Amino acid sequence: MSKNNDTITAIATPSGRGGLGVVRVSGNKTKDIFKALTGVPPKARLAQFVSFKSSDQKIIDKGIALYFESPASYTGEDVMECHAHGSRIVLGMLLDEILSLGARLALPGEFTERAFMNNKIDLVQAEAVADLIDSNSKKAARSAMQSLNGVFSERINKLRERIFNAKALIEAALDFPEEEDVIVDTLPAAREVQACLDILDELISKAEAGRVLDQNPSIVIAGRPNAGKSSVLNYLSGYDSAIVSTMPGTTRDVIKEKVLLGDYAVTLFDTAGLRDTEDKIEQAGVDRAHKTLALADVVLCVHDNTLDDASINVELFEHVSPGAKIIIVRNKVDLCEENDFINSESEVYVSVKTRFGMDKLVEAICLHLDIVENEEDLIFSRQRHVDDLHRISNNLKTVLADIASGAGLEVQAESLRQCLSGFDELTGKTTSDDVLGAVFSKFCIGK
Ligand SMILES: Nc1nc2c(ncn2[C@@H]2O[C@H](COP(=O)(O)OP(=O)(O)OP(=O)(O)O)[C@@H](O)[C@H]2O)c(=O)[nH]1
Ligand SMILES: [Mg+2]
Structure with missing residues (x-):
């Protein structure tokens, strides 16, 4: 569940006139707000044509209300979307009504932050949401979509798993009591670490190439x-x-x-x-x-x-x-x-x-x-990703040097542990609040 389970709301469509405008609500009061605003009970995942009414029963607008029940929603909480006419006045009145029913205004990126907190997406995917919204080219949009679909995260997680297994190999060797005269074969672990390093280097070069997608030339x-x-x-x-x-x-x-x-x-x-x-x-x-x-x-x-x-x-x-x-x-x-x-x-x-x-x-x-030929190979990445991947790569190089110099197994296992925590920072499992704050504050309101 999310840390804050108060109910948030925001206009999710850009300001100005438009055929449609959307107001979003997420949190534990959503169901009650749906009933009060539309006069009918919500039905999950069904488009309901309703009148959105103020507390004095005046019709604000007619439109479509959608309800997604926790955990099957974008944020993982109960979510409502009010699809009304795209007038700032109408949407403002809807928003005021929802606020008076007990929601508060969402901060930038707070819906996506909740999706992240509720493990619907990892940090790399959350960043991809913002990158998709801000994309400057079709290539950037397609590549951000791939990251949002988890392609980048999957590569990172597979690599993490291999490094975890390499650490297990070394830790298994650690289990031999010292007094027993056992020669520990570190070759399998060294091979595995080298293989991971090769994959990582390739990932870094793709991530570095993908940095340009973030820019407006x-x-x-x-x-x-x-x-x-x-x-x-x-x-x-x-x-x-x-x-x-x-x-x-x-x-x-x-x-x-x-x-x-x-x-x-x-x-x-x-x-x-x-x-x-x-x-x-x-x-x-x-x-x-x-x-x-x-x-x-x-x-x-x-x-x-x-x-x-x-x-x-x-x-x-x-x-x-x-x-x-x-x-x-x-x-x-x-x-x-x-x-x-x-x-x-x-x-x-x-x-x-x-x-x-x-x-x-x-x-x-x-x-x-058109710097990148093959867009399948492209990873829409940020400087944060490239820096984290470089740190992991340096740790892996340290492990290889430790193995080559015959350093203690404990030292090797510790370097591998640091690699794993590098991955956890990248995907947001253990990322500091400062980094999280920096990521989500750059989102637009309503996302
Ligand atoms: N014949 C012809 N004249 C052109 C062409 N392109 C621009 N001009 C003319 O060249 C003159 C200068 O054009 P500008 O676009 O103002 O040139 P600029 O390089 O911005 O000039 P500065 O701002 O003074 O540095 C204008 O009278 C244009 O109409 C062209 O392809 N053919
Ligand atoms: Mg000129």
């Missing part, structure tokens, strides 16, 4: 003044967010737009044209452009293809971080005489004016974002 548009940077931003964002003009030095502030490119949600940054200038305000814009470049995952270096200016590429390299990908965007090809352009992964010929090549530009950007 930054795409910075840079180049000389008048090259067409703001025009590129406006094209990719789908509306005129930046001023475009024939005057070089138009953009000074960094302009930020969140857009969906292919399967990816990305943040685009339009920056001031890079040049030496006496104008203090423009110079401040150039300084900002330099700082923004340092944070880029992908840089679109926009050139005016009618000019022959390669110096910008050198200037960019000074400010771009080593891991960033640079795509040279040769713009204004409508003004060029030749039309025999050869694109590559890192160079695309376009005309924002005529739209020529813009689809190729989007493809090139997505190609750079």
Whole structure:
């Protein structure tokens, strides 16, 4: 059972207008609240069309009430969902009524925290719920769903079991009384630990690769003044967010737009044209452009293809971080005489004016974002997971070194015990309250 069995409630759908809105309730008063609010007794797992009424019997809304009886519910407690019309006023009135019937407002992530406390899911799965809600790409969503389904947890648990068995092998050897002249064969345990280490290393590299799924890539548009940077931003964002003009030095502030490119949600940054200038305000814009470049995952270096200016590429390299990908965007090809352009992964010929090549530009950007080939192999992971897995790996290496140096069995068993507690921290069996607090506080209310 949960630590707190008071009854919590929250609006679970995002604020704003919508066809439907959902208010959720969980806890031991849920059944009574259902009866008081709808005037009918709840039937588990059945959609009941009801009138939601206030205590003075005025109808707040008509909709569907769902009831899930403990333990067969998301939180493991009795749960009610009120599906009403998606108006903040209606949902607010429903929420007020439920509060007056004895529930209290849920904290962020408290429904999922209860699911975790009631052993419906482990900590890795709870994190996957938040990751699924926040996912920035189809890949991220699919991979978070895999973690939520327990794929990552299952791998961790299988490994934990093997290490537990290796510890048992060593502890069995410990049982031989010292006075008996028994030569303890540590080879089977060493083999098992080595095998676990190999699996763990593979898991770490997948988890590290999966870290990128958590991020919203930054795409910075840079180049000389008048090259067409703001025009590129406006094209990719789908509306005129930046001023475009024939005057070089138009953009000074960094302009930020969140857009969906292919399967990816990305943040685009339009920056001031890079040049030496006496104008203090423009110079401040150039300084900002330099700082923004340092944070880029992908840089679109926009050139005016009618000019022959390669110096910008050198200037960019000074400010771009080593891991960033640079795509040279040769713009204004409508003004060029030749039309025999050869694109590559890192160079695309376009005309924002005529739209020529813009689809190729989007493809090139997505190609750079598409870092992981095989999504089945991907684990949506957080830094916490990667750090814990590294700690376990170091402990296993210590065990192998202990075995090789003939250290006492007790020492080896202790290192293995530490590995096991590393797993328990990862899945939340023994995680500290601070870590749990940090995980659940980042959830949205109502989840
Ligand atoms: N012919 C032609 N003109 C273009 C093209 N793309 C942009 N322009 C023009 O080039 C001029 C500069 O475009 P902007 O998008 O403002 O360029 P910018 O790089 O943001 O300029 P700054 O903000 O001043 O650094 C405008 O007059 C655009 O209409 C293109 O593909 N072909
Ligand atoms: Mg501009």
